[in-house]
Amino acid sequence: MDPILELRRVTFGYGRTPVLQQIDLHLHPGQFACVVGPSGAGKTSLLRLALGVLQPNQGEILIAGRTLNGRPAPRVAYVPQVETIDWSFPVTVEQVALMGHVRRRSPWPWPDRKTRNAVRDVLERLQIGDLRKQHIRNLSGGQQQRVFLARALVARPDLLVLDEPTSGVDMQTAEKMLHMLLDLNYEGMTILMTTHDLNMAAAHVPWSICLNQRIIAQGKTTDIFTSEILTETYRGEMQVIRHDGQLLIHQKPHHHRLSDVVIDPVLGHETGAAENGEEEGTGDENEPAAYRTISV
Numbered sequence: 001m002d003p004i005l006e007l008r009r010v011t012f013g014y015g016r017t018p019v020l021q022q023i024d025l026h027l028h029p030g031q032f033a034c035v036v037g038p039s040g041a042g043k044t045s046l047l048r049l050a051l052g053v054l055q056p057n058q059g060e061i062l063i064a065g066r067t068l069n070g071r072p073a074p075r076v077a078y079v080p081q082v083e084t085i086d087w088s089f090p091v092t093v094e095q096v097a098l099m100g101h102v103r104r105r106s107p108w109p110w111p112d113r114k115t116r117n118a119v120r121d122v123l124e125r126l127q128i129g130d131l132r133k134q135h136i137r138n139l140s141g142g143q144q145q146r147v148f149l150a151r152a153l154v155a156r157p158d159l160l161v162l163d164e165p166t167s168g169v170d171m172q173t174a175e176k177m178l179h180m181l182l183d184l185n186y187e188g189m190t191i192l193m194t195t196h197d198l199n200m201a202a203a204h205v206p207w208s209i210c211l212n213q214r215i216i217a218q219g220k221t222t223d224i225f226t227s228e229i230l231t232e233t234y235r236g237e238m239q240v241i242r243h244d245g246q247l248l249i250h251q252k253p254h255h256h257r258l259s260d261v262v263i264d265p266v267l268g269h270e271t272g273a274a275e276n277g278e279e280e281g282t283g284d285e286n287e288p289a290a291y292r293t294i295s296v
Contacts (some may be wrong), residue, residue: 002065004029004159004190005050010059012045019045021214023059027192029158032185034201035194035220037211038234043194044081046211050192051078064158077152079162082144087137094132096147097123100154112180115154122150126180142173145180149180162186162193166200178204202247225249 003026010023020042027033047070048054049061052073063073068168077100097119101111111119122127131139134145147166152160154282165181166174174197182204186192195201201208203226210216210224210233217224217233225247230238237252 001028003027003062006062006065007049007137008060008062010049010056010061012042012049012054012056018213020049023215025209025215025218027159027190029190030185030188031207032205033190033193033207033209035209035211036196036198036201036233037216039196041212041233043211044087044163046164047192047194049079050159050161050220051076055261065174070237073159075155075158077155077157077160078144078238079152079160079165081194082141082148082168085136085144085148085217086242087144088138091136091148092132092254093123093128093134093136093139094119096136097132097154099221100151119150119154122153126153130196134135139167140173145169145177149177153184157190157292159190164194164196166195166197170252172199178272199247201225202249248268 003023006025007025010020011018012020012023018222035046037043045054048234049056050063050073052061052063052068052071055070061068062074063076085164098111098115101115101119120129120132123132123177124142125147128139128143128146128150139147149162149165152162152267160181162181163178169177178200181191181193193205202221205221207217207219208221208224212233212235217229225240227238227240230240230249234251239250239252241248
C-alpha cells in the first residue's frame with residue numbers, strides 16, 4: 001500500500017537556523033501516529049511541511065504519491081493548537097464548522113442544505129450540536145477544540161493533522177478527545193498529531209515518532225518508548241516503567257529535596273488540632289511551626 005504521506009530526506013530551517021534535518025518518514029492509510037519531542041524539536045514545523053504551508057530547503061514531500069511542489073496538500077485537514085486561535089473573532093460554532101466546506105469542490109461559495117445537514121451531523125457526533133449558535137469565545141477549552149475538529153471533518157479529508165489536540169484541557173477532556181480520534185481511526189481515518197503528553201500517547205496511539213530536529217526513532221509506541229530512546233529525545237533522564245501491559249513515563253526525579261532549594265517557604269495556616277486550640281504534638285518546640293508535627 002502506497003503511503004498517504006511521505007517525507008524524503010527533508011531538511012528545513014528558518015534562515016540559518018536549522019529546525020529539521022534529514023527527515024525520512026511515511027504514513028500509510030489507516031495509521032494513527034503521533035510526533036513527540038521537547039519544545040523546539042520541530043514538531044509543528046513538521047506538520048506545516050506536511051500541509052504544504054512551509055517548503056523544505058532540501059528533500060521531497062509527497063501526499064498520496066504526488067509531490068507538493070509548493071501547493072497546499074490536497075484532502076488534508078488541520079486542527080491547530082487552541083492557543084493560536086483568536087477567540088474574540090465574531091463567529092459561531094456552526095460558522096467555523098462550515099469553513100471546512102470551502103476545502104471541498106463545489107460550484108457555489110455558500111453551503112447548500114445537504115452541507116448544512118452534514119455539518120449538524122458532525123457537530124452532534126462531537127457532542128456540541130446544541131452549541132451551534134454559540135460564539136466560540138463562550139466555550140470551554142474542550143468544546144473549542146471540538147469545533148475545529150468539526151471543521152476538519154466537514155472537509156472529509158484523507159489525512160487529519162492535529163497540533164497538540166490535548167493541550168490546555170483537563171485530563172478527562174483530553175481522554176475524551178483521544179477516544180474520539182480513536183473512533184475516527186477505527187473507521188479508516190489516517191491521523192497524525194503532535195503531543196507533549198507521553199503517557200496519554202502510550203495509552204492511545206499505536207505508532208510514534210520521536211523527534212528532536214532529527215528522527216531519533218519511529219515505530220510501535222510500545223517498542224520505542226524506552227528510557228534510552230526518550231532520554232536521547234528529550235536530552236534529560238527519562239524513566240519508563242512497564243506494568244501489566246501499561247507504560248508509565250516520567251522525568252527522573254531531581255536529586256534534591258524541596259527544603260534544599262526553598263529554604264524558608266511561606267506556607268498557609270495550619271489546620272487540625274492546633275487550629276482548635278488543642279495541645280501541639282511531639283515535635284521540637286524550637287522548630288518552626290510550619291514544620292511541627294501536629295496531633296489530630
